[in-house]
Amino acid sequence: LPEFQDASETGERTLWVVFVVMVVSSIVFTGMAWSVPISKRLFHIVTTLIVIFASCAYFAMASGHGISYHHAVVRQSHKHGVPDTKLDIYRQVYWARYVDWSVTTPLLLLDLCLLAGMAGGNILIAIIADVIMILTGLFAAFGAEDSPQKWGWYTIACIAYLVVVWQLVVHGRSTAMAKGGKVGNFYAAIGGFTLLIWTVYPIVWGIADGSRNMDVDEEIIAYAVLDILAKPVFGAWLLFTHQAMPESQIEV
Ligand code: RET
Numbered sequence: 001l002p003e004f005q006d007a008s009e010t011g012e013r014t015l016w017v018v019f020v021v022m023v024v025s026s027i028v029f030t031g032m033a034w035s036v037p038i039s040k041r042l043f044h045i046v047t048t049l050i051v052i053f054a055s056c057a058y059f060a061m062a063s064g065h066g067i068s069y070h071h072a073v074v075r076q077s078h079k080h081g082v083p084d085t086k087l088d089i090y091r092q093v094y095w096a097r098y099v100d101w102s103v104t105t106p107l108l109l110l111d112l113c114l115l116a117g118m119a120g121g122n123i124l125i126a127i128i129a130d131v132i133m134i135l136t137g138l139f140a141a142f143g144a145e146d147s148p149q150k151w152g153w154y155t156i157a158c159i160a161y162l163v164v165v166w167q168l169v170v171h172g173r174s175t176a177m178a179k180g181g182k183v184g185n186f187y188a189a190i191g192g193f194t195l196l197i198w199t200v201y202p203i204v205w206g207i208a209d210g211s212r213n214m215d216v217d218e219e220i221i222a223y224a225v226l227d228i229l230a231k232p233v234f235g236a237w238l239l240f241t242h243q244a245m246p247e248s249q250i251e252v
């Protein structure tokens with residue numbers, strides 16, 4: 001008999017809660033954008049677009065769209081002379097997340113890169129490496145059951161993530177520090193927060209999507225907490241600090 005792994009009411013309710021959080025953030029950030037002159041709105045616009053896009057993705061997932069069932073065959077070994085059996089598992093893959101992340105993580109990086117004043121070439125490397133990370137993560141999510149390719153794609157995604165980290169930690173930190181102590185310290189704080197949060201994503205993926213040691217509800221809740229920290233909390237911190245720190249003003 002096949003086993004279906006899908007969200008219960010708990011998971012679905014969690015998705016709706018995050019949808020509401022993203023919509024409220026979109027409204028608040030839009031209001032904050034209108035409170036500053038257009039020439040000083042770039043961070044506001046980038047950050048507002050992030051939560052608007054996340055609202056769309058969460059609306060899709062909460063209402064049951066952007067989800068597929070992924071088939072896996074798991075061998076169950078029995079002792080005492082009972083022959084091994086195979087179990088068909090159909091687990092939900094929320095591919096709307098990858099659509100969301102492929103747009104919103106580049107925008108989140110753009111926020112950080114602009115804050116740090118990184119060179120255009122380094123910004124491009126960080127953003128393209130990030131897109132590679134998300135898309136190879138999508139390939140991993142749909143990789144055939146525990147095939148070598150599946151964890152191969154995961155490994156490639158992790159390498160791409162290290163390229164992102166390198167750009168932010170090495171190039172971003174040095175240009176941010178060159179902008180002066182205030183911007184340097186703020187970049188170190190919000191950049192450190194970002195790396196901490198982002199690093200939990202591949203860990204959750206490995207436990208949930210990768211090896212199915214977390215059920216779908218737990219997976220939804222884990223990503224919900226991470227997404228709220230990485231988007232609305234990050235965004236509010238960035239915009240309020242930016243508004244109060246003239247040194248963080250940029251000429252783009
Ligand atoms: C995957 C799986 C493959 C390996 C790696 C991953 C990294 C994902 C990250 C996602 C960040 C998402 C954010 C969303 C905002 O709300 C694709 C999970 C490295 C870092 C910040």
